Amino acid sequence: MFKQVAFVSLSLLIGIASANAQDRSQSRSMVASKAGIVASESVLASEAGARILEQGGNAIDAAVATNAMMGLIAPMNDGIGGDLFAIVYEAKTGKLYGLNSSGWAPARLTANYLLAQGIEKMPQRGINSVTVPGAVAGWDALLKRFGTKTMAELLAPAIAYADRGYPVGEVVSVYWRDSLPLMKTEIASMKTYFPAGRSPASGEVFRNPDLAWSYREIAAHGRDAFYKGEIARKILAESDLHHGTMTAEDLADFQPEWVDPISTTYHGWTVYELPPNGQGIAALEMLNIMERFPLADMGHNSARALHTMIEAKKIAYADMIRYDADPRFAKIPVDGLKSKEYAAARSKLINPEHASCGQMAGKPPGTDNGTTYLSVVDKDGNMVSLIQSNFATVGFGSGVTVGGAGFVLQNRGGLFSLDKSSPDVLAGHKRPVHTIIPAFMQSGDVRIAFGIMGGWNQAQAHAQFVSNLVDFGMNIQGALDAPRFSKETFAGCDVNIESRIPDKVRAELTVLGHKLVMRGDYSSTRMGSGQAVMRDFTTGVNFGASDPRKDGAAVLELVP
16 A cells, blocks of 8 residues: 555656646756765755765765855855754664754853843844854764764865865855845954955855864864864854853753654655754644645645645744743643644634734643755665754854854854743753754655755745645655745734745735735745755655755766
8 A cells, every 4th residue: 555655656746747847837857866866055065965975975974065065155054153953764774863953052141141131132143142053963973873984084075165165156145245234343254254355256266264174173083173172162262252151061061862753644645853942843733734624626826725824834833932942941742733633623713714913822732044954865765854054144143253263153042032931931051942944754665855944934835845745746846946935924914925926816815814025936035945855765766856046956976
């Protein structure tokens, strides 16, 4: 039965798009190969990962090499000053593994500490928005459990390009330009990223020798270089310069956590996310609510279908923001939030005739923007879904660059609350609610590692991607390409809509009470951008896709 489901699923994901190959709205074809494939938001980063595969590395090795290159190429989005989450599919055992390498707040950075200084809202920039970066610890954990290459081998491509330079991409150059006004008072940031007093233009060669130094330290000394060694000393010096609270113990004591992915089913597919402190639980609840409605019969991106999904988003996000937090500090009703029974009750709140402009959180059973995403599949069927981020794109995370080290520190602490009644209230060595989420889905012999970056866009974009595949028979490239909506806010009837949504549909949504905010045809800022890889284990064929909203590509391993 499962093989039959897989055959039908694969036919839907490949056959329909092939039949319409001469008359389609899809931006490009999927990459297909029996060898490995790396999909990222940069061609250069994908190629770096593919070369690792060609040298005998596996999907996990390639993911680390690709991520390291992204930290150089899109430094406002991601890098070793940020956090990391991953889902790994191990082909030989058929098991999924989740990694949460999100950092905690410094021990002395508490709600009482900030409130005593007259700060009433969580800072969104500066040293008090900085949490311990988890990326390097995440690389270390992934490689120790699954890797076959050394850290030095995997960082070598990024080191070489950091030294000699690379041409800045089109999309990244705009983020760079828009960040300049926020960075002018930061001496280390200006020296590292704006050495000519301006942002680099698209195609202009940019070098970062300080990042090359940091990568060499990590290559030589592993994670200890970052959390206990020379890089740690530079981080602490920068924190002290900005009157921060970070201590040597905050860095040295940090450890990532292996977690079990959580899941739900959607019309025969099993969809996996990571448990809190991420927002993945919202994607699962949203899918459960959507499953209560005949979306396939409504028509892709029809007003009825979009209305249903937008309303499902509001409900799922209201629950997520009410209960989500670091599970070491708060009891989170995960099983209740992702249960079909709870979704059935919550779905009754959707009025088919009118948009709601606010949803309150329910009581489930058990109640007591700058990112990079990449996915890799290797020739053996090992798969990685990895997401990594500094949080704020415009402004380079916290805006605080570690002098002489070539990277910025994240502002993930900005997602804490100073409300002491909130499960997400700021506390020492606590992890904030996180926006970044990797994902995975499977049916029969088909496996897909996917993710779509972009702040609070992510869970709702995951749900739309799954629906595109399952309800409307798109392949993974078409599912990424398709026009999306994104509601960034939690209250109100506002919703971002890409301009490729037809005028008639937009007019019908307006009549239903939605306040449309029009965006471009392919809006990377509002709709995020994603990657996906897929493997059919019956045939051993891999497929890759990359979102046209960014500069990236799916690049395959060349086999001699």
